[in-house]
């Protein structure tokens with residue numbers, strides 16, 4: 001059976017919107033029954049076919065909430081909506097829900113599941129009229145809450161089985177040692193900064209944490225009970241979390257970056273917001289879908305993960321292999 005037949009069988013047609021230059025816009029839409037749901041896409045221009053909903057899995061910019069958030073058809077968790085507002089200084093015009101609750105979207109019951117990737121990140125799941133269970137994960141750190149499904153639409157940030165960079169463990173011990181002796185951590189303001197703060201508190205450290213203005217605003221909003229926090233220049237302790245590019249401006253005994261970027265002149269501590277390749281495979285095994293569509297980030301890793309799943313006998317395509325468009 002070809003991949004096309006599988007999607008026909010499942011009653012779900014993946015398609016992509018083409019932008020003015022004729023190239024596909026990120027990421028994809030799913031047509032099923034009478035519905036058209038767009039997933040982590042930018043807004044369709046007025047003249048173009050309009051989806052029934054823009055599902056926004058989380059507030060990272062490569063998932064296009066900045067564009068979708070000003071549509072009343074946007075659907076995002078409360079935390080994702082607030083993070084988008086703080087990050088982009090514009091009003092979120094769509095609908096919100098508490099993570100883990102069910103929501104009616106275009107008269108269809110859509111369930112939501114925490115994925116532990118950022119505060120407020122969710123997977124969306126629903127069942128079509130022919131009984132196909134669809135699950136769209138967004139980015140995932142923790143797949144424990146995710147249900148079984150028939151069609152899995154998922155990420156591949158570390159999905160290439162042949163790339164050694166896709167296999168890693170988080171260095172929680174190294175992070176804990178650094179917290180104990182006092183340090184300044186370079187972390188992206190949304191996502192990684194809140195992961196660092198959660199870990200600092202989980203380690204039992206109650207000291208004040210100094211932060212740059214954007215990280216501070218986001219963390220106070222998304223983790224209100226995890227203080228005390230202060231602006232980095234007013235912080236009396238040697239414990240700070242700032243963006244990687246502000247790291248050089250802070251005076252601190254020890255400085256580390258919590259990103260995978262190797263172009264920064266600071267020691268790296270590996271703390272990832274993602275599953276590595278082994279984790280992704282364990283997730284697929286648990287969800288045990290009939291077919292998989294690997295959608296983010298578009299390119300080699302998604303292609304390689306789809307290829308790997310096909311080799312294991314699962315019907316699987318990457319977002320670049322979607323042929324239908326609008």
Ligand SMILES: [Zn+2]
Pocket residue numbers: 058060117139
């Ligand atoms: Zn992300």
